[in-house]
Amino acid sequence: MLIIGIAGGTGCGKTTVVNQIINELPIGEVSIISQDSYYNDLSHLELEERRKTNFDHPQSIDFELLEKHLSQLKNGQAINQPVYSFLECNRTEKTILTHPCKVIIVEGILILTNAKIRKMLDIKIYVHADSDERLIRRLKRDVNERGWDLNDTLEKYQTSIKPMHLQFIEPSKEYADIIIPNNKYNTVAVDIVRGVINQKLGL
Template sequence: MLIIGIAGGTGSGKTTVVQQIIEELPVDEVCIISQDSYYKDTTHLSFDQRVKINFDHPQAIDFDLLVNHLKELKKGNSFEQPVYSFVDHNRTGETVTTHPRKVVIVEGILILTHPDIRELFDIKIFVHADSDERLIRRLKRDIAERGRDLEEVLSRYQTTLKPMHQQFIEPTKEFADIIIPTNRYNTVAVNLIRSIINQKLTKTES
């Protein structure tokens, strides 16, 4: 099993990079786990209280659960991955059964901030994008997919996203084995990662 961690700021293009990496891999050999599924359960809080949570701080993530789930996969066991709602700012109570695969990709803005999770990654990738580009992508996504309005997204970016990025996310570049700039389609980096994955899969099968 090859476990790959893909980090980077909000709106940096992590999802695009994941898709580019896996598009030539057999579907039944890849498992994708999103850090977003591991926001802590906030059922005990009111909606107004949940809205005020700093979701870009490492304390918002249930890293213990994520570590346990990754260890279960390494043992060859399946687990129930939580489902998170960005509209309700809480877990839905539903889960998705996640099975062990030859390639496991974990993606999220904060996944390289936690030492126990970093140790589980065979390859650590940081996706870099210009801050203006990240803001534009975040605006489009949050308004279209998460029910936010323009003022809310801009306010959150200025008060939370930008300072959290500078404090927690940007420094994790130093842990990355590969840094991918996404201001263009970076064929060299993506092909390098695909090559490493294919070598691992071939070695596993032989």
């Protein structure tokens, strides 16, 4: 099993890079695990309190559960991956049955900040994008897709998203094996990653 970690700041285009990597790979050979699924269970808090949570701090992630699930997959066991609701700012009661496969891609802004998770990754990728571009993408996503108020999103960016990026996410770039600039399509970097995966799959 090949485990690939893909990190980078909010709105950097991680999902785009993931899709570019797996676009030409066989269906069923690759599973994607999102860090967002492993936000801590905040059922004990009211929605308004949950909205105030700093979701860009490493302590907001249940890394123990993520580590446990990755270990189970490596040992050939299926897992019940949590499902997260950005509207409710909490895990739902639903889970996704995820089976072991040859390639696991773990993606999320904080993936490279955790030493135990880093040790489990065979390839560590950091997606870099211009800060203004990331802010624009984050605003569009939070307001249009997640129902956040524009002013609340801007305040959150200034008070937690940007400071957390500078404190935790940007420094985690030093652990990356490959840094992919995502201001434009980086064919070479993506092709290198895809080539490693193809070797693993015997293609």
